[in-house]
Amino acid sequence: MAPVFGPYKARVDALLKQNEQLPRKQQYTSPKIFEIIRTEGYQGCESRIRQHVAEWNRTRKQEVFLPLExxxxxxxxxxxxxxYVVLGGERKKVQIFTMRLCYSRRTFVTAFPTQKQESFLYGHVLAFNHFGGIPYRISYDNLATAVKMAFDRPKQRGRPPRQEQRAFQSFRSHYLFESHFCTVGLQGAHEKGQVEHGVGFVRRNYLVPLPEVASFEELNQLLKERCLADDERRVSRQPTTIGQAWQEERSALRPLPTFDYDCCEITTARLTPYSQATYETNRYSVPVKRARSAVTVKAYPFHVEILDGTTVLARHPRCYGREQDLFDPFHYLPLLEQRPGAFDHAKPLKKWRRDWPESYHLLLRKLREKWPEGRGIQEFVRVLMLHQDYPSEEVAQAVEQALDLGCIHLDGILHCLHQISTSPTSAPLDLSDRPDLDAVGNQPIDLSRYEQLLKQSW
Incomplete structure (x- = not known):
């Protein structure tokens, strides 16, 4: 007997019965049922509700799945x-894109900062390249990046009609595959159980323990290596390994197109007076010569390009924060050459300046002492511009040599730089086993022959 719970048992059973018509993630739970019946007068404890709900679930008929081939x-x-991964020393949540070939069970996995549409499409491109071809049909949940539910349109056969996103339609037209979206209200395991299981498999086997990486590039290289290692696995009840089955399946895939789809969001922007283009509240610098003009912004999953027509003006790592400034110091060097008085407070240079070798700071001090009133800074800015044409290591080496020689000016550094860039990179030929050749090229010059030539010309 349950004198406290008994009068409310029918009410609880009715709420549990309603769960059969509710979405899986919005069903009545034990705490919610306890909250409801407590407002209706129930004086018992929540643990009794949890016990009854557990008994109810055990007596329900277990879900049965249809085997698929x-x-x-x-x-x-x-x-x-x-x-979760440890990225740059911090524990962060990442979004894992997973695609699996249904016949061979070969899986591709890659990580992104977000599930934005450009990441969704780019994940496909990487997967197709990994598989060496394109499957004829791909099954999805009703992802907002691929499809939107058109509830304002008439239903067909009791289902809300779907309308594919325009960008996804364009993407499918490029790769020529069909899309299939799971039945609304039905758990995805019924129609795409392989990848539903695959996402969990990836978390348990690829990402435990938590990978410690410096960047998404390093993380995705790790995931790629683990995908390749998985080719050696043999799935239960399968006669061959995943890799062997994929070799059989590969020839049945659609061939890859001659070029990849450009997976990005495209928008336009007008540059600020500080020569920056704004995208999603973040500002990205552009060379100052393009200031105050309209540009095109192409946002990829991991970088942003700013274009004038088809000419790429700037490329930056994509920022997923808010109201951040991303500067390329080279974009502002021509302006600093004209306005040397702003050098010490120039925001685009501050981060770069912290990483300069000590020789740069010494060169700047000496140039300021030699040419005050701005000319020394202008000369130093011209030296910094050399980084656009020469490797940073060579410029730093040339600065050190110029300081040692006492030629602390642009021409002196250029002279040292030309010597470094044109010096032979190969080691001298070892002639220790041919002493008869040691003198070749090292014999003294006989100037008497030149004197004879000069006398004859007189």
Whole structure:
């Protein structure tokens, strides 16, 4: 007997029965049911509700799945997942893009900062290149980056009609594959169970323990290596390894197009007076000669390009923060040459300045002492401009040589730089086993012959 709970058992059963018509992630839970019946007069404890809900679930008929079989090259499944990694010394959540070929079960995994559409499309491009071809059909959940539910349109056969995103339609037209979206309200495991299981498999086997990486590039290289290692695995009840089955499936895939799809968001922007283009609240610098003109911004998953027509003016790492300034110091050097008085407070140079070798700071001090009133800074800015044409290591070496020689000016540094860049890089030939050749090229010059030639010309 349950004198406290008994009068409320039918009410709890009715709420649990409603769960069968509710979305999986918005069903009544034990705490929610306890909250509801407590407002209706229940005086018992929550643990009794949890016990009844557990008994109810055990007596329900377990969900049954239909076994599926796929032909080579015909089908793939795609999904997103979340995972944690130690990125740049901080624990961060990353978005895991996963695609799996249904026949061979070969899996591709890569990580992005977000699930934005450009990341979604670029994940496909990387997966197709990894597989060496394109499956004829790919199954998805009803991802907002691929499809939108058009509830304002008439339903067809009891389902809300779907409308693919325009960018996704364009992408599919480039790669010529069909899309299949899982039935609304049905758990994805019924129609794309392989990749649903695959996302969990990746978290448990590729990302445990938490990878410690410096960048997304390093993380994705690690994931790629683990995808390749997975080719040696043999799935239960399969006669061959994943890699062997993929070799059989590869020839059945659609061939790759001659060029990859350009996976980016494109918008226009007008440069600020500080020669910056704004995208998603962040400002990216552009060479000052383009100030106050309209430009095109192409946002890729990991970088941003700013263009004038088809000419790329600037390229920056993409920032996913808010209201940040991303500067390339070279964009502002021509302006600093004209306005040397602003040098000490120039924001675009401050981060770069902290990383300069000590020889640069010494050169700057000496140039200021030699040419005050701005000329010394102008000469130093011209030296910094050499980084646009020469490797940084060679410029730093030339600065050190010029300081040692006492030629602390642009021409002196250029002279040292030309000597460094034109000096032979190969080691001298070892002639220790041929002493008879040691003198070749080292014999003294006989100037008497030149004197004879000069006398004859007189």
């Amino acid at each position: 796929f032909e080579p090259g015909q089908d793939a499944q795609c999904d997103w997942g979340e995972a």
